[in-house]
Amino acid sequence: MPSPQELLPWLEHMHAVRHYSNFGPLVKELEMVFAQQFALDPEQLTTVANATLGLELVLQALDLPAGSRILLPALTFVATATAVVRAGHQPVLADVNERTWLLTPEIAYAACERMRLDAVLPVATFGMPHDMRDWQRFEQQTGIPVVIDAAAAYGSQWLQGAEGTLVFSMHTTKSLPAGEGGLVISTRPDLAAKVRQLSNFGINLDPAASMPVGALGSLGSNAKMSEYHAAIALASLQKWESHAQERRTLYANLMHEMDQVGWHKLTWQAQGPGGPLIAPTVLCVQLPDAAGRAALEQACQQARIMTRRWYQPLLQHMEVLQQRCLSLDTPNSQTLAQTLLGLPFFWGMQAAPRQRVLDVLKQVLSKHTYEL
Ligand SMILES: Cc1ncc(COP(=O)(O)O)c(C=O)c1O
Known part of the structure; x- marks a missing residue:
């Protein structure tokens, strides 16, 4: 701000x-x-x-x-x-x-x-x-x-x-x-x-x-x-242009660093046909399965690192909306709702907090074996 x-x-x-x-x-x-x-x-x-x-x-x-x-x-x-x-x-x-x-x-x-x-x-x-x-x-x-x-x-x-x-x-x-x-x-x-x-x-x-x-x-x-x-x-x-540039750089660096420590077990949101993200504001990563997401969430909590389940639960699972919505088949959304996790990402995020997140990620992913 x-x-x-x-x-x-x-x-x-x-x-x-x-x-x-x-x-x-x-x-x-x-x-x-x-x-x-x-x-x-x-x-x-x-x-x-x-x-x-x-x-x-x-x-x-x-x-x-x-x-x-x-x-x-x-x-x-x-x-x-x-x-x-x-x-x-x-x-x-x-x-x-x-x-x-x-x-x-x-x-x-x-x-x-x-x-x-x-x-x-x-x-x-x-x-x-x-x-x-x-x-x-x-x-x-x-x-x-x-x-x-x-x-x-x-x-x-x-x-x-x-x-x-x-x-x-x-x-x-x-x-x-x-x-x-x-x-x-x-x-x-x-x-x-x-x-x-x-x-x-x-x-x-x-x-x-x-x-x-x-x-x-x-x-x-x-x-x-x-x-x-x-x-x-x-x-x-x-300050929009310089902030957006900084957000893009931080986003790209974090993805790269996390891929390195995560042995490429992580999935990122792919660019759509409308072009790239110019000013990212959240960093949401997809773990290979629900157990991996739960383990990362728990390890972050123990390390006092805040995470978020952005856009979850799915709308059809919210009681207030349930009777008011019609729902089609949503297999991809259901998988995403079990595997996505929002990690710390903020303007001006320095090396030390980044390293804390990377350390936890490394520790969690090295313990879990996944069928890839
Ligand atoms: C997809 C989406 N729609 C609507 C909103 C609501 O925006 P506002 O807070 O300006 O009402 C948000 C806010 O996060 C959002 O992510």
């Missing part, structure tokens, strides 16, 4: 104009930067308070019939599914590719053969980008709208000249941190404008609209990004 000193000029600017929320100058400046980065009109995007509300409002803005079936991967953060349920729809859980850990267009085509689907919500798993040209083709061939949950993929996921809808997170754990924040980008006519209106209670602010400014145009929520958060995002942007 930017330091207080780095934030100060932006906060001074905000305070000088006495504009603290409600689409103020800093939010507008941030949106202009995004519009340039994505080569879009500023009307084709909007900032929001967080990615969860961004997803929920995009689903609302798509105007699908209540109870629509939305295909999403079983292996994802809970917010992908809760946004669908809160928007009044039913998640249909699909598998992911065993190498890229992504819900691919092939998986979505196969799901369409089995049942009626009303939208697809693929996730840029751990920030791995999708090829938007493939998804544009899917939309054109099936008529089914696609929204990418690109929460963890700022800097990696681009439109690549295709049509598409992307939702990013600017949570403090993501590559462009604003504390809390989100960004919705869409080339669908009026979708971003609808989300913007929904993020401001649904109030019409467009003088050219058929209703007066201030009238309620839709049943919205409050999901605006404040000027405080935009200040943090703008300060974060100033």
